[in-house]
Amino acid sequence: MKLQNKVAFITGGTSGIGLETAKLFHAEGANIVLVGSNAERLEEAGKALNGKALLVQADIRKVADIERAVEKTRAKFGHIDVVFANAGATTVAPLDAVTEEYINDNLALNFTGTFFTIQKTAPLMNKGGSVIVTTSFLNTIGYPGLSILAATKAATRSLVRTLGAELAPRGIRVNAVSPGAIATPFYSKIGLPDNVLSQVAAGITDKVALKRFGEAVELAKTALFLASDDSSYTTGTEMVVDGGLTQF
Numbered sequence: 397m398k399l400q401n402k403v404a405f406i407t408g409g410t411s412g413i414g415l416e417t418a419k420l421f422h423a424e425g426a427n428i429v430l431v432g433s434n435a436e437r438l439e440e441a442g443k444a445l446n447g448k449a450l451l452v453q454a455d456i457r458k459v460a461d462i463e464r465a466v467e468k469t470r471a472k473f474g475h476i477d478v479v480f481a482n483a484g485a486t487t488v489a490p491l492d493a494v495t496e497e498y499i500n501d502n503l504a505l506n507f508t509g510t511f512f513t514i515q516k517t518a519p520l521m522n523k524g525g526s527v528i529v530t531t532s533f534l535n536t537i538g539y540p541g542l543s544i545l546a547a548t549k550a551a552t553r554s555l556v557r558t559l560g561a562e563l564a565p566r567g568i569r570v571n572a573v574s575p576g577a578i579a580t581p582f583y584s585k586i587g588l589p590d591n592v593l594s595q596v597a598a599g600i601t602d603k604v605a606l607k608r609f610g611e612a613v614e615l616a617k618t619a620l621f622l623a624s625d626d627s628s629y630t631t632g633t634e635m636v637v638d639g640g641l642t643q644f
């Protein structure tokens with residue numbers, strides 16, 4: 397049990413990487429706080445955790461929602477040991493389709509939401525705490541139609557360094573997991589028709605050295621390493637889990 401009695405606050409915990417991580421952390425003894433914006437998915441995710449998680453419906457784009465989720469966590473558990481700032485989504489928009497509203501919406505979820513998740517949870521964290529941010533392979537390589545998501549993910553990679561430096565004196569570590577192409581519902585939400593999506597998937601698979609999409613559980617295992625004392629001397633870094641996509 398690598399997380400026995402620890403309290404793990406997980407955003408984007410209702411689906412994909414966040415849900416698999418919540419299941420693994422739960423199996424390793426953690427008390428789970430699951431944050432998601434969709435009520436039905438939240439309820440389903442709660443069932444997948446044997447009804448043991450604290451479920452909080454919150455829109456990470458709204459600071460007041462994050463504050464409410466943190467307050468519910470404080471009221472139930474009093475403190476937080478692990479933060480997984482993982483919520484994220486986008487739609488495909490090439491250069492000429494990007495609007496001010498699109499940029500603001502992407503920033504609010506994928507960058508500002510991540511920042512305030514860390515800012516609002518930090519006061520509840522103690523020495524030995526671990527913050528993990530989900531970045532992306534897109535912070536390293538360019539991919540058409542995803543300019544704004546990529547920029548927000550590069551910004552969160554930067555946050556991991558700066559906030560890692562700020563929280564290090566308190567003994568709190570801050571790291572990132574960087575997924576490559578992972579088989580989750582993420583792709584069904586990006587606004588591409590199925591036939592285009594399968595062409596995109598084939599194109600990405602061809603570029604991955606291991607010639608397959610990753611599984612959410614492969615990210616969860618990396619998040620577990622970063623959450624637990626196994627990584628007690630690791631901070632400010634980004635662990636890349638992408639089958640070689642950005643390395644070769």
Ligand SMILES: NC(=O)c1ccc[n+]([C@@H]2O[C@H](COP(=O)([O-])OP(=O)(O)OC[C@H]3O[C@@H](n4cnc5c(N)ncnc54)[C@H](OP(=O)(O)O)[C@@H]3O)[C@@H](O)[C@H]2O)c1
Pocket residue numbers: 407408409410411412413414431432433434435437438454455456457482483484485505530531532533534574575576577578579580581582583585
């Ligand atoms: N899958 C990949 O290939 C890949 C690659 C690189 C990076 N990533 C990153 O990995 C993270 C997890 O993505 P995933 O692949 O697991 O996708 P996913 O299955 O679509 O999960 C996304 C999660 O984010 C939550 N979310 C979305 N909008 C939200 C909002 N406004 N407020 C609160 N929660 C919100 C969703 O919850 P609700 O539905 O309840 O709102 C869901 O739990 C994201 O940050 C994504 O950018 C994924």
